[in-house]
Amino acid sequence: DGGITQSPKYLFRKEGQNVTLSCEQNLNHDAMYWYRQDPGQGLRLIYYSQIVNDFQKGDIAEGYSVSREKKESFPLTVTSAQKNPTAFYLCASTNLPSGRGNEQFFGPGTRLTVL
Amino acid sequence: AQKVTQAQTEISVVEKEDVTLDCVYETRDTTYYLFWYKQPPSGELVFLIRRNSFDEQNEISGRYSWNFQKSTSSFNFTITASQVVDSAVYFCALSEEQTGANNLFFGTGTRLTVIP
Numbered sequence: 417d418g419g420i421t422q423s424p425k426y427l428f429r430k431e432g433q434n435v436t437l438s439c440e441q442n443l444n445h446d447a448m449y450w451y452r453q454d455p456g457q458g459l460r461l462i463y464y465s466q467i468v469n470d471f472q473k474g475d476i477a478e479g480y481s482v483s484r485e486k487k488e489s490f491p492l493t494v495t496s497a498q499k500n501p502t503a504f505y506l507c508a509s510t511n512l513p514s515g516r517g518n519e520q521f522f523g524p525g526t527r528l529t530v531l
Numbered sequence: 532a533q534k535v536t537q538a539q540t541e542i543s544v545v546e547k548e549d550v551t552l553d554c555v556y557e558t559r560d561t562t563y564y565l566f567w568y569k570q571p572p573s574g575e576l577v578f579l580i581r582r583n584s585f586d587e588q589n590e591i592s593g594r595y596s597w598n599f600q601k602s603t604s605s606f607n608f609t610i611t612a613s614q615v616v617d618s619a620v621y622f623c624a625l626s627e628e629q630t631g632a633n634n635l636f637f638g639t640g641t642r643l644t645v646i647p
Contacts, residue, residue, distance in 0.1 A: 517564030
């Protein structure tokens with residue numbers, strides 16, 4: 417089946433550790449996105465990528481890093497510099513060209529908890 | 532400034548009641564797109580509808596209907612004869628043509644609880 421997979425579903429991290437969240441899509445979509453969801457704040461954009469080997473910061477990129485070495489993969493690393501990383505992380509993808517208002521398709525999410 | 536406002540944080544209704552979820556947006560772009568997504572307890576966002584700024588026709592899909600009014604910058608969502616399975620968090624979102632990367636600006640969501 418075509419879709420977006422995220423792993424792991426739950427992740428626990430000790431303070432000071434870096435962790436990497438996986439996102440893979442087999443929809444052949446050009447663009448991929450990472451969002452963070454906190455209670456009562458909706459979804460906020462962390463990073464996005466429109467093409468392989470290129471990505472841009474979103475609204476809350478500090479303390480995060482990404483890579484886009486393959487079209488189908490867009491992993492997110494939560495670094496120790498992220499002061500409050502406990503949240504629900506959602507990955508999404510969509511087809512371009514941009515400006516057509518295409519809907520984004522979302523993965524099932526990863527819930528990260530810092531111990 | 533918040534581009535998408537969902538003033539209703541939580542709504543509870545009894546099964547079979549109708550319920551309307553409000554969404555007000557703000558943009559200077561003349562071409563833009565509005566979306567509604569549903570987030571059930573599992574967490575994955577499910578796409579419900581997309582509307583572009585040039586199409587103000589209301590839309591009905593089964594028990595769901597959407598009312599788009601540019602004059603009031605609103606894109607409200609009504610569920611008729613609500614069911615327990617409609618319980619979820621609903622997000623309204625905006626995408627602007629000028630952004631170019633199809634970025635979505637989300638509202639803070641409305642949690643709907645349908646009581647059996």
